[in-house]
Amino acid sequence: MVKNIIDVERLSKSFDISSREPGLKGTIKHFFRRKTKSLKVIKNISFKIKEGEIVGFLGANGAGKTTILKMLCGLIYPSEGTISVSGHLPFRRKDNFLKNITLIMGQKQQLIWDLPPIESFYLNASIYDLDKNEAKRRIRKLSDMLEIDNELYIPVRKLSLGQRMKSELLAALIHEPNILFLDEPTLGLDINAQRNLRKFLQKYNEETNATICLTSHYMKDITSLCKRVICVHNGSISYDGKLDLLLKKLTPVKEILLVCHSEKDVLQIENSGFTVKNKTKNEITIKVKNNSITSSLKTILNNFDIEDLYINEPPIDEIIGKILIKKDYDT
Numbered sequence: 001m002v003k004n005i006i007d008v009e010r011l012s013k014s015f016d017i018s019s020r021e022p023g024l025k026g027t028i029k030h031f032f033r034r035k036t037k038s039l040k041v042i043k044n045i046s047f048k049i050k051e052g053e054i055v056g057f058l059g060a061n062g063a064g065k066t067t068i069l070k071m072l073c074g075l076i077y078p079s080e081g082t083i084s085v086s087g088h089l090p091f092r093r094k095d096n097f098l099k100n101i102t103l104i105m106g107q108k109q110q111l112i113w114d115l116p117p118i119e120s121f122y123l124n125a126s127i128y129d130l131d132k133n134e135a136k137r138r139i140r141k142l143s144d145m146l147e148i149d150n151e152l153y154i155p156v157r158k159l160s161l162g163q164r165m166k167s168e169l170l171a172a173l174i175h176e177p178n179i180l181f182l183d184e185p186t187l188g189l190d191i192n193a194q195r196n197l198r199k200f201l202q203k204y205n206e207e208t209n210a211t212i213c214l215t216s217h218y219m220k221d222i223t224s225l226c227k228r229v230i231c232v233h234n235g236s237i238s239y240d241g242k243l244d245l246l247l248k249k250l251t252p253v254k255e256i257l258l259v260c261h262s263e264k265d266v267l268q269i270e271n272s273g274f275t276v277k278n279k280t281k282n283e284i285t286i287k288v289k290n291n292s293i294t295s296s297l298k299t300i301l302n303n304f305d306i307e308d309l310y311i312n313e314p315p316i317d318e319i320i321g322k323i324l325i326k327k328d329y330d331t
Contacts, residue, residue: 106187162193
């Protein structure tokens with residue numbers, strides 16, 4: 001039986017924030033009589049993640065995704081509730097815990113700008129008490145997987161964004177963590193670089209059984225890597241379950257474009273009780289519920305002279321956009 005490696009119960013996080021009036025008068029008043037209020041950004045959330053799972057966190061900007069990841073890796077202390085990550089309390093930042101995790105943020109870098117990545121790799125290896133031979137073995141293995149052998153000896157400032165991101169990933173994985181927290185890892189990368197990074201993460205997960213928690217606004221990252229998603233809305237979890245079930249729920253209807261031999265067939269289909277979206281002289285687009293596509297297609301093919309047909313899936317970005325603006329989803 002696969003065990004839970006992350007266990008979160010009734011977790012909340014509040015921040016004290018202060019506000020002031022504009023201008024010099026407001027600044028002086030704020031200095032002597034500061035007014036603060038508590039803002040609850042994470043609200044009583046609970047979830048469990050099994051060892052080896054890849055879970056995507058979805059939500060609009062400011063929903064609380066990054067705050068959750070920071071609490072899971074111990075950078076932020078929770079206000080209420082409990083967190084267990086690989087049997088540890090993250091905020092205690094014990095050595096055994098830190099050696100098992102890594103945090104990669106697309107907008108942050110850890111490589112030394114003016115030195116080749118190989119120098120930063122050996123520095124990280126020393127921090128994690130790896131001897132030089134073991135460090136060489138791991139660097140060779142990861143660089144082969146990431147396909148960046150030639151870039152190891154070029155100063156970081158001369159690398160492309162995609163090459164830098166791969167190098168950042170190698171530096172973060174040199175201690176072979178079994179839990180990866182990835183916050184927008186493909187931010188700013190081109191399509192090819194994003195695809196290569198996804199392929200690497202998939203391969204790393206398969207070979208090491210590492211658990212991966214991922215946030216991204218590039219929906220291909222989520223659909224390619226994650227079977228399960230957790231949707232966060234205003235600090236609360238609005239959905240936790242399989243991605244494909246959520247997509248089916250948000251798109252209960254598919255559009256079928258039928259290319260007919262004659263205008264007569266178009267008119268017959270239109271008058272057969274199907275919901276019509278639009279039509280032209282010899283083409284008609286109908287809407288069909290997911291659970292009746294097979295029977296509808298059988299009826300159409302048996303009764304009408306069809307030249308060709310296309311089943312159109314709505315754009316994934318459009319579907320996920322609904323997730324970012326809606327609050328509740330029935331599981």
